[in-house]
Amino acid sequence: METDIILETRNLTKAFGALVAVDNVSIKVRKHSLHAIIGPNGAGKTTFFNLLSGNLEPTSGQVLFKGRDITRQPVHRTIHCGIGRSFQITNIFPNLTVFENIRLAAQATGRDNFRFWRPASHFKQYEARTWEVIEKVGLKERTFVPARTLPHGDQRKLELGMILAPDPELLLLDEPTAGMAAEQVPELIALIREIQSSGNKTVMLVEHNMNVVMSVSDTITVMHQGRVLAEGTPADIAANEEVQTAYLGGLYKLNA
Amino acid sequence: MTPSAPSFVQQHRIALISLLALILLPFIVGVFEGASPLEVWSNRSGASKFIQGLAIEIFILALYALSYDLIFGFTGLLSFGHSMFFAVGAYLTGIALKSFGLNLWQTFGLLMVAAVAQALLFGIVLPRVKGITFALVTLGMSSVFHIVIMSRELGDYTGADVGLQGVIVPDFISPATERLRLYFVALTILVLFYLLYRRFVDSPTGRVCKAIRENEGRAQMLGYNTFLFKLAALILSSITAAIAGALHTIYQPIVSPDISGLGFTVTALLIILIGGVGTLNGALVGAAIFRLLDFGLRRYLGESASFINGAIYVLIVLFLPYGIVGTWQLKASLTFQQMRQGWRHLLELFGLDRVRHVSKE
Numbered sequence A: 001m002e003t004d005i006i007l008e009t010r011n012l013t014k015a016f017g018a019l020v021a022v023d024n025v026s027i028k029v030r031k032h033s034l035h036a037i038i039g040p041n042g043a044g045k046t047t048f049f050n051l052l053s054g055n056l057e058p059t060s061g062q063v064l065f066k067g068r069d070i071t072r073q074p075v076h077r078t079i080h081c082g083i084g085r086s087f088q089i090t091n092i093f094p095n096l097t098v099f100e101n102i103r104l105a106a107q108a109t110g111r112d113n114f115r116f117w118r119p120a121s122h123f124k125q126y127e128a129r130t131w132e133v134i135e136k137v138g139l140k141e142r143t144f145v146p147a148r149t150l151p152h153g154d155q156r157k158l159e160l161g162m163i164l165a166p167d168p169e170l171l172l173l174d175e176p177t178a179g180m181a182a183e184q185v186p187e188l189i190a191l192i193r194e195i196q197s198s199g200n201k202t203v204m205l206v207e208h209n210m211n212v213v214m215s216v217s218d219t220i221t222v223m224h225q226g227r228v229l230a231e232g233t234p235a236d237i238a239a240n241e242e243v244q245t246a247y248l249g250g251l252y253k254l255n256a
Numbered sequence B: 001m002t003p004s005a006p007s008f009v010q011q012h013r014i015a016l017i018s019l020l021a022l023i024l025l026p027f028i029v030g031v032f033e034g035a036s037p038l039e040v041w042s043n044r045s046g047a048s049k050f051i052q053g054l055a056i057e058i059f060i061l062a063l064y065a066l067s068y069d070l071i072f073g074f075t076g077l078l079s080f081g082h083s084m085f086f087a088v089g090a091y092l093t094g095i096a097l098k099s100f101g102l103n104l105w106q107t108f109g110l111l112m113v114a115a116v117a118q119a120l121l122f123g124i125v126l127p128r129v130k131g132i133t134f135a136l137v138t139l140g141m142s143s144v145f146h147i148v149i150m151s152r153e154l155g156d157y158t159g160a161d162v163g164l165q166g167v168i169v170p171d172f173i174s175p176a177t178e179r180l181r182l183y184f185v186a187l188t189i190l191v192l193f194y195l196l197y198r199r200f201v202d203s204p205t206g207r208v209c210k211a212i213r214e215n216e217g218r219a220q221m222l223g224y225n226t227f228l229f230k231l232a233a234l235i236l237s238s239i240t241a242a243i244a245g246a247l248h249t250i251y252q253p254i255v256s257p258d259i260s261g262l263g264f265t266v267t268a269l270l271i272i273l274i275g276g277v278g279t280l281n282g283a284l285v286g287a288a289i290f291r292l293l294d295f296g297l298r299r300y301l302g303e304s305a306s307f308i309n310g311a312i313y314v315l316i317v318l319f320l321p322y323g324i325v326g327t328w329q330l331k332a333s334l335t336f337q338q339m340r341q342g343w344r345h346l347l348e349l350f351g352l353d354r355v356r357h358v359s360k361e
């Protein structure tokens, strides 16, 4: 039985001219797991996410979400089938307020998008949801300032908030802690873990911090030059000779 | 109700005062010209007619500029073919009344159909072209329209390069005999559209339009089919501009083909740049300044007016990148920092910045 597989890719490939950024990747992601994708810079992790979220069209291969083929689905459909995606490079609405950034995310999956004769503030359900999310990611102190004025760490929280608002089943988080001050990282990771376990969600996480990856992941896929180099539990990966030489460079040892 | 909440009147003080002033304007000017309000009301003496005419022109320009602010200022669609939206309304009204003898209501129905059709025409290309390319494609479309208007073959209908004249306007809004009524009709239409726009830009739909202007790729990723929202803005904008064009035909004895050229699109752009991009109020203020400045300078400076005019606009855009209303809304003196932010913002709107977002290839 494969009903506990929420996302599957089959021979997924993306070539930019001669460069094959994602090369024949077939993986399965178990429901309610935290599945990390790691690999050196340029390994193709972000490109892989872009294929999953519909931001890029694959050269070949398939993406199946809950058994359904979503390979060439337009990008605006992604969230409606239950996949939320955050970006490595902060991707927000800089001149809108923090509140409006999240409110827009909450409104998107509702049915009121074309009610142009009513003020947006009339639709209380989205505002209520926005407050919930703001509370959760800890942006309560800076709700009504333009998003561009937030410090970087808070922009990362906002980025996360924007995908939590519509409450997707699968979260694709591309280096959510990128550029964050080291002391803020554990807090955010704890939050992600909490969302994943208490909300019964599946999380796919790209992350460079090995300590974080080793401690929170259920499954790790190691990518290298577009291909899957290894896959397994944190313990498997830490013990894998090939991974050690190709990527971890012997720097990371389990229990080190 | 909290006692500290400002009342409706307090909240909309400026708008209400302006509206009242505009309602009283013909009568006050009439008094200065020696006609009692009653005489002005009955349109007998011809008093304040000139001011009424100037105001009608401003109302039309303001309506037209509003429609441009919606697509450019709020949705971030840079169209260089906007004058076509106006000109289609103007020519269609003229031709329907003059050559086909339709009445005003039939003409209005036709106008709505044409307005939606041309918005769809601009809309077809939306999924394929962005930013400056959209500007050029729309310029191309409106240029074709301009050529058609100017062609000899259709001269019987359009008046070709001479302009459309001899349109018989229904008596009850004739600019010659019932100008005061036309003044109030134009003012009412402007106010109604202004209120509709205020609603629209703050509605769920309008909020998404703003998000598209800020970062279209992200709006798509949030789950919005941005094409539909841009199309909605285009349709509303096109209807508005077409009605402005219809009023233009009703008011002007000759409809010049210039209104379908690039120059008239630039007029809309200038008006909202002066007034403040993406503020709606800026379109109203900008239209008044634009028309009055043009009128005043021409009167006192004659030929050199347009040069001075241009210089003034350049200075305004350079030193008030948020426009007059936008700067006012900053509620503080404009710092150099804010000016730089304003210039950046303008460049972004014109697609001339270097910011890129992840989007479908």
Ligand SMILES: Nc1ncnc2c1ncn2[C@@H]1O[C@H](COP(=O)(O)OP(=O)(O)OP(=O)(O)O)[C@@H](O)[C@H]1O
Residues within 6 Å of the ligand: A016, A019, A021, A039, A040, A041, A042, A043, A044, A045, A046, A047, A048, A088
């Ligand atoms: N749009 C594009 N056009 C051409 N090449 C691209 C494009 N996007 C990515 N690449 C290339 O594909 C390869 C994989 O890039 P990708 O961003 O997916 O790596 P990554 O694993 O996310 O790296 P990082 O850890 O630095 O984020 C790189 O060599 C990159 O230069």
Ligand SMILES: [Mg+2]
Residues within 6 Å of the ligand: A045, A046, A047, A088
């Ligand atoms: Mg990456």
